[in-house]
Amino acid sequence: MNNKTLYIGCDVSTTENYVCGILSDDSKVFSTPFENNIEGAEKMLDVIANTMTKHELENIFFAVESTSNYHFHILNFMASAECLKVYDLTLFQLNANLVNKFKKIQPKTSKTDKYDAYVIANRLRFGNLPEPFTVFNEYESLKRLTRTRFHIIKGLESEYNYFLSQLYLKFSEYKKLPFSNTFGTTSISLLTDFEVEDLVQMPEEELIDFLIDKSRDRFTDPEDYAAQIKKLARNCYRVNKRVSDAISTILKISLQTIKGLKDALKSINKAIEYELEQFDQTLTSIPGIGVIYAACIITEVGNPNRFANDGKVAKFAGLTWNQYESGSYLSDETPLNKYGNTYLRYYLIQAANSVKNHCPEFQSYYCKKYSEATKHHHKRALVLTARKMLRTLFKLLQSKVLYDSSKCTLATGGDL
Numbered sequence: 001m002n003n004k005t006l007y008i009g010c011d012v013s014t015t016e017n018y019v020c021g022i023l024s025d026d027s028k029v030f031s032t033p034f035e036n037n038i039e040g041a042e043k044m045l046d047v048i049a050n051t052m053t054k055h056e057l058e059n060i061f062f063a064v065e066s067t068s069n070y071h072f073h074i075l076n077f078m079a080s081a082e083c084l085k086v087y088d089l090t091l092f093q094l095n096a097n098l099v100n101k102f103k104k105i106q107p108k109t110s111k112t113d114k115y116d117a118y119v120i121a122n123r124l125r126f127g128n129l130p131e132p133f134t135v136f137n138e139y140e141s142l143k144r145l146t147r148t149r150f151h152i153i154k155g156l157e158s159e160y161n162y163f164l165s166q167l168y169l170k171f172s173e174y175k176k177l178p179f180s181n182t183f184g185t186t187s188i189s190l191l192t193d194f195e196v197e198d199l200v201q202m203p204e205e206e207l208i209d210f211l212i213d214k215s216r217d218r219f220t221d222p223e224d225y226a227a228q229i230k231k232l233a234r235n236c237y238r239v240n241k242r243v244s245d246a247i248s249t250i251l252k253i254s255l256q257t258i259k260g261l262k263d264a265l266k267s268i269n270k271a272i273e274y275e276l277e278q279f280d281q282t283l284t285s286i287p288g289i290g291v292i293y294a295a296c297i298i299t300e301v302g303n304p305n306r307f308a309n310d311g312k313v314a315k316f317a318g319l320t321w322n323q324y325e326s327g328s329y330l331s332d333e334t335p336l337n338k339y340g341n342t343y344l345r346y347y348l349i350q351a352a353n354s355v356k357n358h359c360p361e362f363q364s365y366y367c368k369k370y371s372e373a374t375k376h377h378h379k380r381a382l383v384l385t386a387r388k389m390l391r392t393l394f395k396l397l398q399s400k401v402l403y404d405s406s407k408c409t410l411a412t413g414g415d416l
């Protein structure tokens with residue numbers, strides 16, 4: 001605990017920042033709301049600067065909770081404040097779960113912005129903090145793009161699931177259809193152009209012609225496909241005609257949304273590829289890591305030299321595990337600690353899924369962990385592969401050398 005440090009917690013909202021400053025002995029020196037704009041931020045700086053002078057302090061720890069984009073302006077404003085350049089200023093974004101768990105050990109009190117700001121400041125005072133916040137830098141524009149891509153991907157996943165949930169109401173046996181992809185051209189045409197009763201009543205020859213036309217004659221046995229489809233249609237639940245018409249409309253609208261999101265994904269991918277050209281990087285030398293995954297990982301890690309080792313990056317990404325041990329008992333269940341950077345963790349796992357299909361050394365490690373798992377085989381093996389792969393990624397980020405598979409000995413714990 002440094003008695004020359006001012007610990008500042010800031011509870012951020014769209015209109016107001018409630019700021020609380022405490023000293024190392026937990027004495028409160030100010031607790032004040034400021035407008036969340038330039039004028040309010042400048043007033044806050046005056047209070048901080050006066051406090052530093054009055055108490056002869058040298059260091060400032062300033063933190064906010066990670067709340068969408070609300071923290072963005074105030075943290076960058078603090079980082080660029082000229083009047084604070086004479087002090088050792090460290091900024092933090094604290095995970096909301098981290099703050100909430102700390103709040104549970106505090107005396108019971110009302111839920112207010114004033115108290116929340118104090119809890120954040122007090123959490124800083126206790127130490128064991130995450131990596132400091134990185135202010136505006138060369139990665140910022142690329143980060144905006146990669147995080148938007150994440151948003152689009154999640155929107156697509158949600159819309160796909162919504163489409164399938166509505167499709168079940170119309171065609172309850174759709175999962176048994178003889179198509180490799182429910183969202184393929186032939187499948188979608190069949191499910192949106194016809195009602196279930198239409199398929200039941202349709203002459204089999206007409207259905208065969210439809211399948212040949214939509215698939216461009218790619219089915220090896222369209223007669224068998226047609227017979228299966230008619231049998232499944234007969235086994236489907238029937239719904240009211242008006243309800244069925246409404247569901248058909250919903251499905252068409254959902255498909256339009258999916259198309260729009262796919263078009264947006266193509267556009268954002270092009271923008272990411274263009275932006276990444278400005279960076280000197282070697283992550284794409286690993287088979288399976290393309291431009292998109294490389295960009296997403298680079299922007300979230302930022303300057304790799306701010307991390308002491310790959311373990312720090314893993315903790316930053318939430319790619320660590322909590323151990324459960326008591327006496328001689330050691331639990332087989334070690335859930336993933338997800339308190340880190342959601343974006344980095346997601347793209348590391350997605351990249352590992354791709355790399356294991358292209359690199360024999362990573363595939364071997366994945367298979368080894370897959371066979372060792374007692375449950376959730378794929379998920380466990382994939383996450384462990386991502387963690388192992390991170391060692392190699394971290395060295396490439398730091399040294400900017402090309403990937404050399406001959407130096408990768410994952411089975412024995414080594415890496416690049």
